[in-house]
Amino acid sequence: MLGGASRTGKSLISRExxxxxxxxxxxxxxxxxxxxxxxxxxELNTDESSIVVxxxxxxxxxxxxxxxxxxxxxxxxxxxxxxxxxxxxxxxLEVRIxxxxxxxxxxxxxxKMADIKSCSGMPNDWTAELTDxxxxxxxxxxxxxxxxxxxxxxxxxxxxxxxxTDFTAAKSAVIHYFESTFKDH
Numbered sequence: 001m002l003g004g005a006s007r008t009g010k011s012l013i014s015r016e017x018x019x020x021x022x023x024x025x026x027x028x029x030x031x032x033x034x035x036x037x038x039x040x041x042x043e044l045n046t047d048e049s050s051i052v053v054x055x056x057x058x059x060x061x062x063x064x065x066x067x068x069x070x071x072x073x074x075x076x077x078x079x080x081x082x083x084x085x086x087x088x089x090x091x092x093l094e095v096r097i098x099x100x101x102x103x104x105x106x107x108x109x110x111x112k113m114a115d116i117k118s119c120s121g122m123p124n125d126w127t128a129e130l131t132d133x134x135x136x137x138x139x140x141x142x143x144x145x146x147x148x149x150x151x152x153x154x155x156x157x158x159x160x161x162x163x164x165t166d167f168t169a170a171k172s173a174v175i176h177y178f179e180s181t182f183k184d185h
Contacts, residue, residue, distance in 0.1 A: 001065070001076070001077045001078075001081050001086050001097060001098070001099040001100075002014060002025075002076055002077070002078040002079075002081075002099070002100050002101075002102070002174075002178075003054075003078075003079065003080065003081035003082065003083070003086075003099070003100075003101045003102075003149070004101050004102035004103050004146075004149065005050065005102065005103040005104060005142035005143075005145045005146045005149070006050065006138060006141075006142050006145075007112075007116050007127065007138070007139070007142065008102045008103060008104060008142070008146075008163050009102065009163060009167065009170075009171060010078050010079065010102060011027060011078065012171070013078075013102075013171060013174050013175065014027065014076055014078045016171075016175060017076055017175065017178050017179075018076075020175065020179065021178065021179065021182055023074060023075070023076050023178075023182060024074075024075050024076070025075060025076035025077070025078050026064075026075050026076070026077050026078065027078050027079055028057065028061060028077065028078065028079025028080050028081070029079055031057075031060070031061075031079075032044065032046060032053070032057060032079070032080065033046070035057075035060065042060075043056060044056045044057065049141060049145070050080055050141065050142075050145045051082065051145065051148065053080050054080040054081060054082045054085070055082070057080055058081075058082075058085050061077065061081065061085075062085065062089055064077070065077060065089060065097070066089065066092075066093065069093050069095055069097070070093075074182070076178070081099075081101075082149075082152065083099070083101060083149065083152035083153050083155070083156045083158050084152060084155075084156060086099040086156070086158060087156040087157075087158065098178070098181040098182070099158050099159065100158075100159045100160075100161060100174055100177055100178065101149045101150075101152075101153050101158060101159070101160045101161075102149075102160070102161050102162075102163055102170070102174060103142070103143075103145065103146025103147075103149050103150065103160070103161075103162060103163065104142060104143065104146050104162065104163045104164045105143055105146035105147045105150060105162060105164060106162060106164035106165070107139070107143060107163075107164040107165075109136060109139045109140060109143065112139045112142070113132070113135050113136060113139055115167075116135065116139070117135075146162070150162070159177055161173050161174050161177075
């Protein structure tokens with residue numbers, strides 16, 4: 001599982017892992033939007049904080065992950081997942097679920113905003129429609145969420161990688177983590 005703050009690079013990492021390891025990945029974003037639009041009875045507010053959305057999605061995502069573990073199907077699930085959720089599911093299934101969480105807790109907000117804008121036109125570029133004030137709020141929430149993730153990863157013994165200063169090095173570290181985890185599968 002690969003979770004983290006919005007606009008950290010989870011999808012880029014996932015696509016690279018797909019090509020390097022032939023490990024298919026499942027992005028939670030399309031599932032989230034499909035549930036939101038097609039199943040109005042599913043209590044999901046996509047405008048809530050990352051923590052709230054992750055908690056609202058967890059019943060569905062945990063059932064999906066449980067099925068994958070029980071059937072031996074290997075996928076990388078990428079998106080809104082929390083460390084405590086991975087730890088709880090691993091404990092329930094009595095299996096180690098490889099997980100990495102990514103964030104940018106030490107970023108300069110204005111620099112992160114510029115970085116996001118420089119990637120305009122990439123797949124899933126929903127931030128292109130945001131005003132500067134909205135983008136500032138998104139990045140600010142991402143910084144706080146990153147701090148939460150780092151703390152939770154330390155508590156549950158899960159891998160956290162910060163992307164605040166060197167995206168290329170951080171991305172390489174995450175790729176290396178998953179390559180070393182899955183080289184025996």
